[in-house]
Amino acid sequence: MSRRHVPALAAFPWLGAGLLLIGGVVLYPVYELVRASLSRYSITGLRLGDAGIDNYLRVLKQPALGSVLANTAIWVFGVTALTVAISLALAQFLAKEFPGRRVVRWSVIVPWAASLVITGRLFTLIYDYYHGILNRLLTDLHLTSRPIDFLGDDRWTMPSMIAVGVFASVPFSTYVLLAGLNGIPGDVFEAARIDGAGAWTTYRAVTLPLLRPALVVTVVLNIIYLFNSFPIIWTLNERNPGFTHDTTITFMYKLAFKSAEHDVGQAAAGGIFNVLLILIAVVAYLRAVKWQEAGT
Numbered sequence: 001m002s003r004r005h006v007p008a009l010a011a012f013p014w015l016g017a018g019l020l021l022i023g024g025v026v027l028y029p030v031y032e033l034v035r036a037s038l039s040r041y042s043i044t045g046l047r048l049g050d051a052g053i054d055n056y057l058r059v060l061k062q063p064a065l066g067s068v069l070a071n072t073a074i075w076v077f078g079v080t081a082l083t084v085a086i087s088l089a090l091a092q093f094l095a096k097e098f099p100g101r102r103v104v105r106w107s108v109i110v111p112w113a114a115s116l117v118i119t120g121r122l123f124t125l126i127y128d129y130y131h132g133i134l135n136r137l138l139t140d141l142h143l144t145s146r147p148i149d150f151l152g153d154d155r156w157t158m159p160s161m162i163a164v165g166v167f168a169s170v171p172f173s174t175y176v177l178l179a180g181l182n183g184i185p186g187d188v189f190e191a192a193r194i195d196g197a198g199a200w201t202t203y204r205a206v207t208l209p210l211l212r213p214a215l216v217v218t219v220v221l222n223i224i225y226l227f228n229s230f231p232i233i234w235t236l237n238e239r240n241p242g243f244t245h246d247t248t249i250t251f252m253y254k255l256a257f258k259s260a261e262h263d264v265g266q267a268a269a270g271g272i273f274n275v276l277l278i279l280i281a282v283v284a285y286l287r288a289v290k291w292q293e294a295g296t
Contacts (some may be wrong), residue, residue, distance in 0.1 A: 120235025180214025
């Protein structure tokens with residue numbers, strides 16, 4: 001019998017393990033999140049009954065929602081923009097031949113391989129007001145006359161968190177862009193040189209357009225990752241009261257476990273809003289860059 005006549009159901013035994021995995025780690029959690037967002041819970045987490053859309057309305061009425069959304073936009077845009085800019089330069093550097101390149105490539109991946117909680121705790125020590133190495137360095141070099149409260153001063157908290165986010169995001173983004181650079185045929189650059197194009201013209205007119213698929217992947221994955229980046233934000237910001245420097249992901253956690261309400265249903269509704277925000281941000285970006293053309 002021709003393969004074209006094999007029933008479609010014959011493929012399911014081969015796909016069974018993958019389908020079970022998707023159902024267990026994706027579909028079932030989504031179902032439980034939606035169910036929780038439509039339910040009422042006691043302060044101890046026991047389900048008390050249906051809540052309808054009340055949880056969604058209560059999230060929208062939260063006084064801190066505006067500042068949380070603003071923090072989220074600053075966090076996602078700031079880290080993504082800086083990460084892409086630094087990763088582009090680093091990938092271009094790592095694509096060149098130089099002594100010790102393999103060691104440098106290995107060292108670049110270390111921050112991404114480390115636990116985000118450990119990374120966050122490390123920077124908590126680096127930023128420490130009294131004993132942090134960063135404050136010691138700034139005062140010893142006479143760049144500041146007194147220590148800076150990087151994680152307690154409202155002017156410095158978000159920039160300090162963004163710096164850690166960039167530190168943790170650059171390795172993965174660099175390797176994605178490096179793979180894109182390595183996939184560009186050398187003949188293209190040779191043709192540009194023959195045509196008399198300089199280094200900047202070649203980069204702007206040849207390298208960046210051919211790098212668009214890798215750039216799209218880098219930005220989209222960073223957007224998704226940063227919207228859901230709980231460990232870094234929580235580790236650096238846990239000592240600050242209220243929601244002044246929270247993003248949507250830590251806002252949900254505090255609604256469920258740290259606020260006076262201890263409302264799991266309201267936090268689940270916030271989770272649904274967070275997913276919708278991610279989809280809106282990703283779709284808006286893909287439409288802006290015309291991602292269908294990036295793969296051509």
